[in-house]
Amino acid sequence: MTEIPKRQVTLDEVAERAGVSRSAASRVINNAPHVSKAKREAVRRAVLDLGYVPNATARALATQQVGAVVLAISSDNPQAFADPFFAEVVVGISAVLEETELELMLLLATSARGQTRLEQLLRTRQTDGVMLMSMHGDDPLAALADKAEVPVVFGGCPVTFEPRYYVDADNRGGARLATEHLVTLGRTRIATITGRMDEGAGTARYKGYQEALAVAGLDAGRVAHGDFSEAGGSRAMAELLAGHPDLDAVFVASDQMAIGALRVLKDAGRSVPDDVAIVGFNDVISARHTEPPLTTVRQPIQSLGREMARMLLGLIAGETPTPLILPTRLIKRSST
Amino acid sequence: MTEIPKRQVTLDEVAERAGVSRSAASRVINNAPHVSKAKREAVRRAVLDLGYVPNATARALATQQVGAVVLAISSDNPQAFADPFFAEVVVGISAVLEETELELMLLLATSARGQTRLEQLLRTRQTDGVMLMSMHGDDPLAALADKAEVPVVFGGCPVTFEPRYYVDADNRGGARLATEHLVTLGRTRIATITGRMDEGAGTARYKGYQEALAVAGLDAGRVAHGDFSEAGGSRAMAELLAGHPDLDAVFVASDQMAIGALRVLKDAGRSVPDDVAIVGFNDVISARHTEPPLTTVRQPIQSLGREMARMLLGLIAGETPTPLILPTRLIKRSST
DNA sequence: AAGAAAACTGGGAGCGCTTCCAGCGACCAT
DNA sequence: ATGGTCGCTGGAAGCGCTCCCAGTTTTCTT
Numbered sequence: 080m081t082e083i084p085k086r087q088v089t090l091d092e093v094a095e096r097a098g099v100s101r102s103a104a105s106r107v108i109n110n111a112p113h114v115s116k117a118k119r120e121a122v123r124r125a126v127l128d129l130g131y132v133p134n135a136t137a138r139a140l141a142t143q144q145v146g147a148v149v150l151a152i153s154s155d156n157p158q159a160f161a162d163p164f165f166a167e168v169v170v171g172i173s174a175v176l177e178e179t180e181l182e183l184m185l186l187l188a189t190s191a192r193g194q195t196r197l198e199q200l201l202r203t204r205q206t207d208g209v210m211l212m213s214m215h216g217d218d219p220l221a222a223l224a225d226k227a228e229v230p231v232v233f234g235g236c237p238v239t240f241e242p243r244y245y246v247d248a249d250n251r252g253g254a255r256l257a258t259e260h261l262v263t264l265g266r267t268r269i270a271t272i273t274g275r276m277d278e279g280a281g282t283a284r285y286k287g288y289q290e291a292l293a294v295a296g297l298d299a300g301r302v303a304h305g306d307f308s309e310a311g312g313s314r315a316m317a318e319l320l321a322g323h324p325d326l327d328a329v330f331v332a333s334d335q336m337a338i339g340a341l342r343v344l345k346d347a348g349r350s351v352p353d354d355v356a357i358v359g360f361n362d363v364i365s366a367r368h369t370e371p372p373l374t375t376v377r378q379p380i381q382s383l384g385r386e387m388a389r390m391l392l393g394l395i396a397g398e399t400p401t402p403l404i405l406p407t408r409l410i411k412r413s414s415t
Numbered sequence: 416m417t418e419i420p421k422r423q424v425t426l427d428e429v430a431e432r433a434g435v436s437r438s439a440a441s442r443v444i445n446n447a448p449h450v451s452k453a454k455r456e457a458v459r460r461a462v463l464d465l466g467y468v469p470n471a472t473a474r475a476l477a478t479q480q481v482g483a484v485v486l487a488i489s490s491d492n493p494q495a496f497a498d499p500f501f502a503e504v505v506v507g508i509s510a511v512l513e514e515t516e517l518e519l520m521l522l523l524a525t526s527a528r529g530q531t532r533l534e535q536l537l538r539t540r541q542t543d544g545v546m547l548m549s550m551h552g553d554d555p556l557a558a559l560a561d562k563a564e565v566p567v568v569f570g571g572c573p574v575t576f577e578p579r580y581y582v583d584a585d586n587r588g589g590a591r592l593a594t595e596h597l598v599t600l601g602r603t604r605i606a607t608i609t610g611r612m613d614e615g616a617g618t619a620r621y622k623g624y625q626e627a628l629a630v631a632g633l634d635a636g637r638v639a640h641g642d643f644s645e646a647g648g649s650r651a652m653a654e655l656l657a658g659h660p661d662l663d664a665v666f667v668a669s670d671q672m673a674i675g676a677l678r679v680l681k682d683a684g685r686s687v688p689d690d691v692a693i694v695g696f697n698d699v700i701s702a703r704h705t706e707p708p709l710t711t712v713r714q715p716i717q718s719l720g721r722e723m724a725r726m727l728l729g730l731i732a733g734e735t736p737t738p739l740i741l742p743t744r745l746i747k748r749s750s751t
Numbered sequence: 752a753a754g755a756a757a758a759c760t761g762g763g764a765g766c767g768c769t770t771c772c773a774g775c776g777a778c779c780a781t
Numbered sequence: 782a783t784g785g786t787c788g789c790t791g792g793a794a795g796c797g798c799t800c801c802c803a804g805t806t807t808t809c810t811t
Contacts, residue, residue: 087539087540087767089766089767089768090767090768090769091767091768099790099791100790100791100792101767101768101769101791101792102769102770102790102791102792102793103789103790103791105768105769105770106769106770108768109769111770112788112789113788113789113790114788114789114790115788115789115790118789118790130538132535132538132539132541133767133768134476134539134541134766134767134768135541136472136475136476136481136541136766136767136768137476137766137767137768137769137796138767138768138769139472139768139796140470140472140473140476140766140767140768140769140796140797140798141767141768141769141770141795141796142768142769142770142796143796145472147520157506157510158506160502160505160506160509161499161502161503161506161717162502163497163499163502165502166496166497166498166499166501166502167497169496169521169523170493170494170496170497170523173496173521173523174493177523177526177528177529178528182520182522183520183521183522184483184518184519184520184521185505185509185519185520185521186518186519187505187506187509187513190513192513192514193513199468202466202468203423203468203470204423205468205470205471205472338704364701365700365701365704368674368701368704368705368706369704370704370706381497423797425796425797425798426797426798426799427797427798435760435761436760436761436762437761437762437797437798437799438760438761438762438763438799438800439759439760439761441798441799441800442799442800444798445799447800448758448759449758449759449760450758450759450760451758451759451760454759454760469797469798470796470797470798472796472797472798473766473796473797473798473799474797474798474799475766475798476766476767476768476796476797476798476799477765477766477797477798477799477800478766478798478799478800479766
C-alpha cells in the first residue's frame with residue numbers, strides 16, 4: 080500500500096525482507112502455527128511495507144483449490160439472464176460469499192460454447208463448486224451435474240429428477256395458496272395459465288393449482304399453457320377466453336404472464352377483479368404498477384441465492400446438506 | 416469424454432500416451448507450429464481418449480495471464496445490483512466474452528471487504544482486466560482504477576473526472592430529446608426530477624434538461640432532486656407540486672422515479688398527460704405497464720455491456736480505444 | 752552431392768505458492 | 782547428566798503448464 084509496484088511482489092521478497100525463510104513467511108500468511116512471535120511480527124511488517132498480496136493463481140495451483148465458485152445459468156435462451164430474478168439471486172449469493180475467500184464467476188451457458196464450458200467445469204475441478212440453475216427441460220448437463228465430482232447445488236428443482244442438493248421455493252405450496260385464495264373469494268370457475276411445463280417451477284405451480292381445486296371439489300379443467308413470457312400470457316388468456324368464456328378467476332404462474340393476461344382481459348371488456356380475479360406469481364416490481372395492482376405469490380429470491388451459496392459452502396466443507404424449500408406467501412392487492 | 420477420470424488428466428499423461436514430449440503436446444494444444452502432422456494427430460487422439468482439459472490455473476501461472484476479467488460494481492448500497500439494469504449489462508458482456516477464452520467474475524464491492532478486494536484487484540494483476548461501474552460520487556477507487564496498471568474500462572462516466580476509457584449512454588442527449596419533446600408538445604412550465612447528483616447519469620440528464628429549455632427560452636427553475644428510487648420520485652414530485660403548482664410537464668430522470676411521481680400526481684388529482692405530461696428515462700419493463708404507459712428515453716443497455724467488453728478486449732490487446740457514447744432514443748407512449 | 756536453411760524435437764528451467772520433512776536447539780522429567 | 786518431547790526452522794519437492802534453447806532431422810540450394 081506504500082507504493083505501486085510495477086511487478087508483483089512475491090513471497091520470497093517478503094521473506095527476504097523479514098529475514099526468514101519462505102516457508103516461515105508462508106506460515107504467517109496463512110496463520111499456521113510453528114512460527115515464533117518475533118518472526119511472525121517481522122513478516123507482518125514486511126507484508127505491509129511491500130504491499131504484498133498473495134498470488135491467487137499460484138496458491139490455487141499449490142493447494143489444488145481454485146478459490147472460486149461459479150453460478151451457471153443453463154438455458155436455451157440467451158436472454159434468460161436478463162430476467163431481474165437473477166439479479167436478485169446474485170445479490171443473495173454475493174452477500175454470503177462476501178464473508179469468504181471465494182470469488183464468484185458467472186457462466187451464462189446459453190450457446191453450444193457455453194454448454195461445453197459448463198461441462199468441462201463439471202468434469203474437471205476447475206472450480207471449487209457450482210450453483211446451477213437449469214432453465215430447460217431435458218438439460219443433459221443437469222443430470223451430469225448431479226453426479227459430478229465437483230460440489231453442485233441446484234437452484235430450483237428440474238422436472239426430470241430430484242437432485243441431491245438443491246434449494247427451491249415452495250412453488251406448489253405457493254400455487255395452492257393462490258388458488259385457495261381464489262376459492263375463498265367464492266370463485267368457482269377458476270382457470271390457470273401455466274408456465275413452461277419443462278421447468279420445475281412450471282409443473283410444480285400447476286400441481287399446486289390442481290391440488291387446491293381438488294380439495295375444494297372444483298373443476299380443474301380450465302387450463303392453458305404459457306411460457307412465462309408476457310406474450311405467452313396474452314396468448315394463453317385469449318385461448319382460455321375462447322375455450323372457457325365462463326371463467327371467473329385465473330391463477331397465472333408468473334407475473335409476467337399475468338401482465339399479458341391483464342391486457343387481453345381488458346381488451347375483451349372483462350373487468351378485473353369484478354368479472355375475473357387474477358393472481359400472479361413472483362411479485363416482481365412491476366406487479367405493483369399494473370392496473371389494477373396484482374395479487375401475487377412472493378418468493379424470497381435473495382434468500383434463494385443466499386441459501387444456495389450457504390449450501391454450497393457446506394458441501395465444500397464436506398457436509399451433506401438436505402434439500403431446502405423456501406416458503407412463499409400471498410401478497411394481496413387489488414386484482415382479486 | 417470417454418470416461419470420468421477421478422484425478423485430473425495432465426499434459427504429461429497426454430504426451431506419454433501420444434508418445435511425444437510434453438513440449439510437443441503443449442504445442443499442439445495451443446496450436447503452435449513446429450509439430451509434425453503425425454505427432455499432432457497422435458496428440459489429438461490422446462486428448463480425446465483421455466478427455467484432457469488443460470488446467471487453467473497452471474496455465475495462468477505459467478503465462479502470467481489469468482484468463483478472467485471482472486465486472487465490479489462499486490457502490491455504497493448492497494442492493495444496487497438488484498437493479499434489472501445490471502442483469503442486462505451482464506447479458507451484453509457475456510455475449511462478447513463468449514467468443515473468448517475469458518471467464519467473467521462478478522464483484523459486488525459494496526462492503527468494506529468488497530472494496531478492499533477491488534482495490535487489490537486493481538493493484539495486483541490478479542485479473543486480466545476490469546469493467547467498473549462506480550455508483551457513488553466520490554469513490555476513491557474510481558480514481559485509482561483509472562490509473563491502475565490493469566486494463567480498466569468504466570461503465571458510465573463518474574461526475575468527478577473523465578476516465579481514459581469508458582462507455583456511456585448519451586444521457587445528456589437523451590434528456591435533451593425528452594425535454595424537447597415536452598417543448599414540442601407546447602408545454603411551457605416544464606419541471607424536472609433529477610437523479611442522484613453524485614452520479615454521472617444524474618448530472619448529465621439534468622444538464623440535458625437545462626440545455627433544451629435554454630434553447631427554447633423557457634424557465635429551467637422548476638427542479639427537485641431525487642435519488643433514482645421510486646420513493647425518492649414521490650418525494651420530489653410532492654416537493655415540486657408544492658413549490659411550483661403551475662407546472663404542466665416534468666422530465667423525470669428515471670422510470671423508477673417516474674412511477675413514484677405518477678402516483679403522487681394521481682393522488683393530487685392531476686391527470687396525466689392532460690394536466691401534466693411525464694417523461695421518464697431508461698425504458699424499464701414496467702414503464703410499459705404504468706397507468707398511463709410511460710413515455711421514456713431508452714438506452715441500449717445490452718449494448719453498453721457489449722461495448723464495455725469489447726473495449727476491454729481491445730485494451731487487453733494493446734489498443735488504445737476512445738471513449739464511446741451510445742445513442743439514446745425517445746419512446747413515445749401515453750404519458751405525454 | 753555438399754552445405755545451409757528450415758522444421759522439428761525434448762530437456763529443463765521457471766511461474767509463486769504450499770507443505771512435507773529432517774535438523775535443531777530448548778526444556779523437562781528422570 | 783541423559784534421553785525424550787516439542788516447537789521452530791528452512792531446504793526442497795512439487796502443483797501443471799509454457800517456452801526458451803540446444804540438438805537433430807529434413808529439405809532445399811547451387
